[in-house]
Amino acid sequence: MARDGAATRALIMDAAQKLILRHGFAATSVEAVLEQTGLTKGAFFHHFPSKNDLARALMERFAEQDETTLRSTLERAERLTKDPVQQVLVFVGLLEEMMEQSGNSNPGCLYATYSYEAQLFDDETHELIKKALLAWREELGAKIRQALEHRPPRIPVNAEELADGLTVVIEGAYVLSRAFKEPKLVLDQLRHYRNYLEMVFGEVRVEMDVPASVSS
Amino acid sequence: MARDGAATRALIMDAAQKLILRHGFAATSVEAVLEQTGLTKGAFFHHFPSKNDLARALMERFAEQDETTLRSTLERAERLTKDPVQQVLVFVGLLEEMMEQSGNSNPGCLYATYSYEAQLFDDETHELIKKALLAWREELGAKIRQALEHRPPRIPVNAEELADGLTVVIEGAYVLSRAFKEPKLVLDQLRHYRNYLEMVFGEVRVEMDVPASVSS
DNA sequence: AGCTACATACCAACTGGTCGGTATGGATAA
DNA sequence: TTATCCATACCGACCAGTTGGTATGTAGCT
Numbered sequence: 001m002a003r004d005g006a007a008t009r010a011l012i013m014d015a016a017q018k019l020i021l022r023h024g025f026a027a028t029s030v031e032a033v034l035e036q037t038g039l040t041k042g043a044f045f046h047h048f049p050s051k052n053d054l055a056r057a058l059m060e061r062f063a064e065q066d067e068t069t070l071r072s073t074l075e076r077a078e079r080l081t082k083d084p085v086q087q088v089l090v091f092v093g094l095l096e097e098m099m100e101q102s103g104n105s106n107p108g109c110l111y112a113t114y115s116y117e118a119q120l121f122d123d124e125t126h127e128l129i130k131k132a133l134l135a136w137r138e139e140l141g142a143k144i145r146q147a148l149e150h151r152p153p154r155i156p157v158n159a160e161e162l163a164d165g166l167t168v169v170i171e172g173a174y175v176l177s178r179a180f181k182e183p184k185l186v187l188d189q190l191r192h193y194r195n196y197l198e199m200v201f202g203e204v205r206v207e208m209d210v211p212a213s214v215s216s
Numbered sequence: 217m218a219r220d221g222a223a224t225r226a227l228i229m230d231a232a233q234k235l236i237l238r239h240g241f242a243a244t245s246v247e248a249v250l251e252q253t254g255l256t257k258g259a260f261f262h263h264f265p266s267k268n269d270l271a272r273a274l275m276e277r278f279a280e281q282d283e284t285t286l287r288s289t290l291e292r293a294e295r296l297t298k299d300p301v302q303q304v305l306v307f308v309g310l311l312e313e314m315m316e317q318s319g320n321s322n323p324g325c326l327y328a329t330y331s332y333e334a335q336l337f338d339d340e341t342h343e344l345i346k347k348a349l350l351a352w353r354e355e356l357g358a359k360i361r362q363a364l365e366h367r368p369p370r371i372p373v374n375a376e377e378l379a380d381g382l383t384v385v386i387e388g389a390y391v392l393s394r395a396f397k398e399p400k401l402v403l404d405q406l407r408h409y410r411n412y413l414e415m416v417f418g419e420v421r422v423e424m425d426v427p428a429s430v431s432s
Numbered sequence: 433a434g435c436t437a438c439a440t441a442c443c444a445a446c447t448g449g450t451c452g453g454t455a456t457g458g459a460t461a462a
Numbered sequence: 463t464t465a466t467c468c469a470t471a472c473c474g475a476c477c478a479g480t481t482g483g484t485a486t487g488t489a490g491c492t
Contacts, residue, residue: 008471024333026242030448041449042473051448108332112391116324116332117240129395155411161404164392168405172388175328176380179345188377189384195371196412224437246482257483258439267482439488447480454473462465 009047011037017058021108025055025117055114056125062110063132070135073098074143084147085201091143092166092194096187103183112171137163147201154202162197169193225263227253233274237324241271241333271330272341278326279348286352289314290359300363301417307359308382308410312403319399328387353379363417370418378413385409 015036019028030044030051048054077091111129114121141163148159173186231252235244246260246267264270293307327345330337357379364375389402 004471023335024240024242026240027333027336029446031446040473041475042451042453043471045449046471049449111395112328113332115391115394116329117243118394119239120243126395133392133395155415157408157411158404161408164401165405165408168385168388168392170388171391172384172386175331175387176349176384178331178334179327179342179349185380188374189381192373192377192381192412195373196408196415199371199412199415220437245480247480256439257441258487259437261483262437265483434492436491437489439486441484441486443482443484445481445483448478450477451475452473453475454471456469456471458467458469460465460467462463 008039008043012039012044012047013054013058013061016054017062017110020058020113021110024113025120052120052122052125055121056128059110059114059121059125059128063128066132067135069098070139074139084143084150088140088144088147088201089194089197091140092190092197095166096190096194099186099190107178108174109171112174133167136167140166144197151201153200155200157200162200165196166193224255224259228255228260228263229270229274229277232270233278233326236274236329237326240329241336268336268338268341271337272344275326275330275337275341275344279344282348283351285314286355290355300359300366304356304360304363304417305410305413307356308406308413311382312406312410315402315406324390324394325387328390349383352383356382360413367417369416371416373416378416381412382409 012033016028016033019032019036030041034040034044048057073094074087074091076094077087080090081087111133114125114129118126137160141160144162145159148157169189169192170186173189176189177183177185228249232244232249235248235252246257250256250260260270264273289310290303290307292310293303296306297303327349330341330345334342353376357376360378361375364373385405385408386402389405392405393399393401
């Protein structure tokens with residue numbers, strides 16, 4: 001009966017993450033997690049010195065998974081096509097696929113949840129968030145920069161801003177998706193983000209209208 | 217000493233909203249609000265039967281102000297130009313202006329904050345959020361539809377999705393803006409949203425290149 | 433007087449966290 | 463093989479502090 005500690009720890013973390021994504025951190029009591037898992041206080045505080053240690057552990061795991069997703073998906077896109085522009089577009093498309101599949105099971109993002117209760121968490125935890133979000137900015141940004149060098153954009157753009165744009169769309173779409181209870185909204189907005197990239201890259205040809213200078 | 221009730225009520229609401237935007241609702245204790253205002257429990261519960269009544273009152277006020285901003289800014293844009301396409305673009309531009317001016321003083325949005333602690337609020341409060349967000353979808357959506365009819369888009373788009381896109385960008389940009397502590401990020405992302413609209417409207421001319429995988 | 437606008441004192445419930453104890457099972461040694 | 467030992471895993475009663483909320487009083491205005 002009293003055996004696999006790692007499994008229990010994971011059980012606590014899974015239950016806690018679900019509750020936190022639904023109700024926020026402050027509104028998720030330790031007892032609520034215990035009720036969900038059938039465990040007791042003893043078990044909880046055996047695995048986590050404090051509730052905030054749980055918070056940090058959750059963020060460590062979440063950020064790690066997230067960065068893994070980022071890199072592996074980027075690599076998949078690189079394997080699927082050699083054109084840097086297409087790699088970026090395929091990358092976003094793959095994310096859409098993944099969103100569509102996992103669907104409602106992942107109804108939120110810990111980064112945003114933690115951000116809205118910022119003062120509850122220590123600096124270390126905030127650094128984890130920053131680091132993970134920076135990974136998207138920099139690694140997707142680098143790939144976008146490659147694409148921009150490979151095919152000059154139709155309007156002047158900044159690679160890191162464009163990379164941030166993806167995270168922005170995802171986070172913002174989650175908010176609306178929850179408020180409206182329309183899961184598909186996230187996919188729609190991701191499609192628009194991809195549209196934007198396509199037009200910036202001139203995947204769809206763009207010509208200036210008025211000053212009539214940038215003709216191809 | 218015991219004089220203007222309405223002012224005291226507003227004082228409480230202002231202090232509470234600031235704290236809630238910074239720390240979330242659950243993590244904002246009534247006592248913290250009282251400490252901020254120099255009032256006492258008697259005063260608080262004289263004006264609000266419960267903490268949740270404060271939450272609802274705050275959302276009523278916030279949504280009302282928000283819808284007013286939406287409508288008045290839309291009207292300003294309509295007064296500034298007659299071209300529906302330009303009206304949409306000017307509308308977004310005006311929002312950028314307002315964001316830039318109010319700047320850091322408004323570091324968040326109650327809709328998102330409440331969404332991340334959803335179960336704490338009653339249905340009535342959630343309906344207020346939904347109604348306000350729907351106003352953006354429908355009223356900005358209607359204006360965008362006008363623009364689309366006036367100038368057929370270069371790629372097939374849905375007016376309401378595009379309208380949602382603005383809210384999505386704002387909410388998402390707030391999240392990143394907080395995490396990175398980069399207030400200007402919101403403006404950058406709004407600029408990209410406007411870029412997208414410009415290209416969709418063919419404000420910048422767009423021509424299909426290849427078989428063009430732009431789905432609807 | 434009576435109503436509004438507060439202050440003060442207080443309470444029951446819940447919070448995160450502690451602590452002494454028990455159960456389990458693997459390593460060790462007889 | 464089996465008795466001993468001990469670390470790990472877990473239990474559940476308990477604690478102090480904080481929470482939202484109430485009851486009662488009072489000062490000022492009309």
